[in-house]
Amino acid sequence: MLITSPETIQEVLVSAVRAIGARNGYASARLEAEILLAHTLNISRALLLARLGDAIADKDAAQFAGMVARRAQGEPLAYIVGHQExxxxxxxxxxxxxxxxxxxxxxxxxxxxxxxxxxxxxxxxxxxxxxxxxxxxxxxxxxxxxxxxxxxxxxxxxxxxxxxxxxxxxxxxxxxxxxxxxxxxxxxxxxxxxxxxxxxxxxxxxxxxxxxxxxxxxxxxxxxxxxxxxxxxxxxxxxxxxxxxxxxxxxxxxxxxxxxxxxxxxxxxxxxxxxxxxxxxxxxxxxxxxx
Ligand SMILES: C[S@@+](CC[C@H](N)C(=O)[O-])C[C@H]1O[C@@H](n2cnc3c(N)ncnc32)[C@H](O)[C@@H]1O
Structure with missing residues (x-):
């Protein structure tokens, strides 16, 4: 039986940057991926970056993937996270x-x-x-x-x-x-x-x-x-x-x-x-x- 270990925050971020960057360009893809993942996990970006090696729960990974797909389609980040300063x-x-x-x-x-x-x-x-x-x-x-x-x-x-x-x-x-x-x-x-x-x-x-x-x-x-x-x-x-x-x-x-x-x-x-x-x-x- 193949046992796969859960993905880490760093791993899901890397895939998100690829998905967003391929459609919208790479200039702000990393920043946007971090904002979306911090929003998913309800933590600050600073805390996210301190936890890159942590495993991400399946339900959080699924929610994050949904938001990344919306962003890759071109939906503005502010509509996805639901707020703007x-x-x-x-x-x-x-x-x-x-x-x-x-x-x-x-x-x-x-x-x-x-x-x-x-x-x-x-x-x-x-x-x-x-x-x-x-x-x-x-x-x-x-x-x-x-x-x-x-x-x-x-x-x-x-x-x-x-x-x-x-x-x-x-x-x-x-x-x-x-x-x-x-x-x-x-x-x-x-x-x-x-x-x-x-x-x-x-x-x-x-x-x-x-x-x-x-x-x-x-x-x-x-x-x-x-x-x-x-x-x-x-x-x-x-x-x-x-x-x-x-x-x-x-x-x-x-x-x-x-x-x-x-x-x-x-x-x-x-x-x-x-x-x-x-x-x-x-x-x-x-x-x-x-x-
Ligand atoms: C460019 S948006 C600006 C929204 C906001 N003032 C801002 O700066 O973020 C223009 C707004 O004007 C509204 N609008 C368009 N025609 C209008 C009209 N004839 N009377 C009142 N509001 C109108 C639109 O519904 C929209 O909310």
Whole structure:
């Protein structure tokens, strides 16, 4: 009778790196395999690396193999492990929402800076197209001064955002509203943040498979020029903004000039600035109304 000894952590990691690397490239395959195995075993990566010679239980090995297969098919790591860090907070994510990106943290920073310039007691912040709630909840965690409202047209996205507000103990701090952009928002808005869809339709087929196949299309696509949702928002804002309010919109790197033109045409009394991200790419539009 052939008796096989159980596999070690090191052995299953090596096979996982081969499976993930063969489909997605080897650059981050080892790191991803370690994250998936640490998640399976519910231990830190540091502890995993200290236990490479230990045997792995059959049920853990089977669960890990399932996750490795999903990753090898191209599913984003964040959906497989079910969470993503954003602005120092841990967000639950699944395929109902866009995975929050680090470049969107700039929007949070700009909004917190603008908040300091607003003198009255309870400024109103609205985050339009909140998805997982990333921007709204990061703002709520970092200020207790503002009333914060987060909107999304997708009930599925709002369900995830509400789950995150409960996980982060911020349910009292953010009000969620299912609506089209700002429709039905009554309060004058002091700060409006929005990371709305901005991918032009013709670019869909060229998006990385990870994004194209797994992230919600409603979170990504925005008409022929990628500005259709932002354009509709800008047409709504004048009726909603406080007299000296701020708007911060995320855009994609090639949209800086077009976004400036759009704001100038639609909101002639507003000041507009385009800011770059850490990679030097156009990323955030600031629109300021002054009395
Ligand atoms: C690019 S995702 C961003 C999600 C989140 N703000 C973030 O930064 O991670 C855009 C979000 O806008 C929502 N959305 C798209 N069209 C909308 C509309 N007309 N009104 C409100 N939300 C909309 C989508 O459902 C999606 O959750």
């Amino acid at each position: 954003f602005y120092g907070l841990d967000f639950y994510v699944d395929r109902r929402v866009l995975i929050p990106r680090h470049e969107t943290e700039h929007v949070v920073e700009f909004a917190l800076r603008a908040l300091k310039k607003i003198p009255h007691l309870e400024p109103v912040i609205v985050d339009a197209g909140t998805g997982s709630g990333a921007i709204a909840l990061a703002l709520a965690r970092n200020t207790s001064r503002a009333k914060i409202i987060a909107t999304d047209i997708s009930p599925d996205a709002l369900a995830v955002a509400k789950l995150n507000s409960a996980r982060l103990h911020l349910t009292e701090r953010v009000e969620f509203c299912q609506t089209d952009l700002l429709e039905g928002i009554a309060a004058p808005i002091d700060i409006l943040t929005a990371n709305l869809p901005y991918i032009p339709l013709e670019r869909f087929e060229r998006l990385p498979r990870e994004i194209r196949r797994y992230e919600p299309r409603l979170a990504l696509m925005a008409g022929l020029d990628g500005l259709s949702v932002i354009r509709r928002l800008l047409k709504q804002v004048e009726a909603h903004m406080a007299r000296s309010g701020f708007i911060f919109l995320e855009i994609s790197e090639e949209q800086g000039d077009a976004a400036r033109e759009l704001v100038t045409a639609l909101l002639p009394r507003a000041q507009v600035e385009i800011y770059r991200d850490l990679e030097g790419l156009d990323r955030v539009v600031e629109i300021r109304f002054e009395e």
